[in-house]
Amino acid sequence: MNAVEANLDGLVGPTHNYAGLSPGNLASQSNFGAASNPRAAALQGLAKMKRLADMGLPQFVLPPQRRPDLGFLRSLGFTGSDARVNEAAWKAAPILAGSAWSASSMWAANAATVTPSADSGDGRLHFTPANLLTNLHRSLEHPHTTAALRRIFPDPDRFVVHDALPFQPHFADEGAANHVRLCIDHGAPGVNLFVHGRGAYEAWTGRFPARQTREAFEAVGRRHGAHRPVRLRQNPQAIEAGVFHNDVVCVGALKCLLYHQAAFEDPAAMQAEVREAAAGLFEPQFIEITEAELPLADAISSYLFNSMLVQAPGEGRLTLVAPIDVAEHPCARAVAERLAASNGPIGRVDYVDVRESMRNGGGPACLRLRVVMTPAELAAANSAYRLDDNLHARLTDWIGRRYRDHLTPADLADAAMIEEAQAALEELDVILA
Numbered sequence: 001m002n003a004v005e006a007n008l009d010g011l012v013g014p015t016h017n018y019a020g021l022s023p024g025n026l027a028s029q030s031n032f033g034a035a036s037n038p039r040a041a042a043l044q045g046l047a048k049m050k051r052l053a054d055m056g057l058p059q060f061v062l063p064p065q066r067r068p069d070l071g072f073l074r075s076l077g078f079t080g081s082d083a084r085v086n087e088a089a090w091k092a093a094p095i096l097a098g099s100a101w102s103a104s105s106m107w108a109a110n111a112a113t114v115t116p117s118a119d120s121g122d123g124r125l126h127f128t129p130a131n132l133l134t135n136l137h138r139s140l141e142h143p144h145t146t147a148a149l150r151r152i153f154p155d156p157d158r159f160v161v162h163d164a165l166p167f168q169p170h171f172a173d174e175g176a177a178n179h180v181r182l183c184i185d186h187g188a189p190g191v192n193l194f195v196h197g198r199g200a201y202e203a204w205t206g207r208f209p210a211r212q213t214r215e216a217f218e219a220v221g222r223r224h225g226a227h228r229p230v231r232l233r234q235n236p237q238a239i240e241a242g243v244f245h246n247d248v249v250c251v252g253a254l255k256c257l258l259y260h261q262a263a264f265e266d267p268a269a270m271q272a273e274v275r276e277a278a279a280g281l282f283e284p285q286f287i288e289i290t291e292a293e294l295p296l297a298d299a300i301s302s303y304l305f306n307s308m309l310v311q312a313p314g315e316g317r318l319t320l321v322a323p324i325d326v327a328e329h330p331c332a333r334a335v336a337e338r339l340a341a342s343n344g345p346i347g348r349v350d351y352v353d354v355r356e357s358m359r360n361g362g363g364p365a366c367l368r369l370r371v372v373m374t375p376a377e378l379a380a381a382n383s384a385y386r387l388d389d390n391l392h393a394r395l396t397d398w399i400g401r402r403y404r405d406h407l408t409p410a411d412l413a414d415a416a417m418i419e420e421a422q423a424a425l426e427e428l429d430v431i432l433a
């Protein structure tokens with residue numbers, strides 16, 4: 001009863017940069033080598049968190065991971081002092097060095113798959129951290145994500161933070177970016193849409209990787225005892241066009257599923273299966289945006305569907321929290337505004353500037369992990385990680401002092417940057433203690 005949807009957002013780390021590490025993610029590829037602004041990136045993400053907190057939604061902060069991951073480089077045979085390991089890795093294998101420095105844990109939608117207690121087998125809130133094994137830089141995240149989730153959600157009577165799935169391509173898992181939960185009310189039983197790109201035993205011949213397997217989600221569903229699963233397949237052509245996660249073309253909240261016509265392999269079958277799973281609970285509201293209304297390429301470049309879809313407390317209709325890039329894209333903006341002007345489930349569009357993250361393929365929805373929580377679960381979560389005005393002010397001050405406003409991959413070869421990044425995170429540990 002009275003469960004709410006909290007957001008856990010990845011705080012952007014001081015090493016945020018554009019290293020071109022994600023094939024099939026067009027923004028990551030096209031911005032390779034550009035200078036980043038970690039300070040602006042972190043402040044943009046924090047401002048989005050504050051915006052959602054001010055709407056009245058509980059907001060938690062997932063701290064950045066320690067980068068560079070020198071242990072990773074050492075395990076690959078680079079030896080000597082930290083400075084030497086880093087320098088040698090940049091010289092011999094820039095992709096390995098870039099992976100060790102990536103701030104990619106900021107995209108918390110990929111941190112885990114979450115099953116709220118209303119839908120789980122044992123009445124506890126379950127998390128399976130995503131192994132993210134398709135991309136080398138992201139495969140380094142899961143041990144630290146697991147530890148962080150266990151700190152934020154510590155009470156074993158209420159929370160279960162599993163280990164990531166076995167580290168095999170069969171179980172390639174990208175977490176909640178490919179999961180949508182629909183329900184009539186957050187605390188009521190829901191329908192869980194698990195969207196995969198490929199089957200574990202099929203030969204994948206696509207140009208870009210299909211990052212999520214059906215078998216990974218089946219395993220997560222079994223562990224969590226997730227009720228009412230609906231297994232759907234991404235349209236392989238969407239992956240070819242740059243839809244590396246389903247949340248690039250689909251977002252859902254409460255009864256509403258907003259998606260692009262090209263998102264699913266079989267949209268009519270999708271609707272039928274979701275309706276069937278929801279029978280007796282609620283009537284789903286589908287909003288399909290056609291190719292004529294917004295071509296897939298424009299959906300990907302504007303990230304309209306990577307908006308957050310939220311219900312502010314006390315408001316009946318949903319708010320679409322869209323990237324500012326949508327406002328600047330005439331066609332995407334027209335779609336968003338028509339949705340808000342219609343009599344449908346979406347009542348308002350709010351724009352947020354997360355441009356620094358967008359340039360690596362991460363919109364507003366990528367930066368957050370949704371966690372539906374009952375009042376008792378909220379009370380049991382670690383309040384040190386909950387964003388209030390005080391934590392917001394401390395983080396703003398910390399970012400202002402500790403983050404650079406200009407960073408290129410070349411700067412990361414400099415030993416000074418290692419110490420700078422480490423010192424910043426040591427201070428953050430104190431802030432979040």
Ligand code: SUG
Nearest residue numbers: 019020021022025028109177245366
């Ligand atoms: O996994 N980009 C991330 C973006 C993740 C977006 N998340 C969701 N759609 N939910 C990725 O491709 C780029 C890093 C670089 O190239 O430097 C990167 O990892």
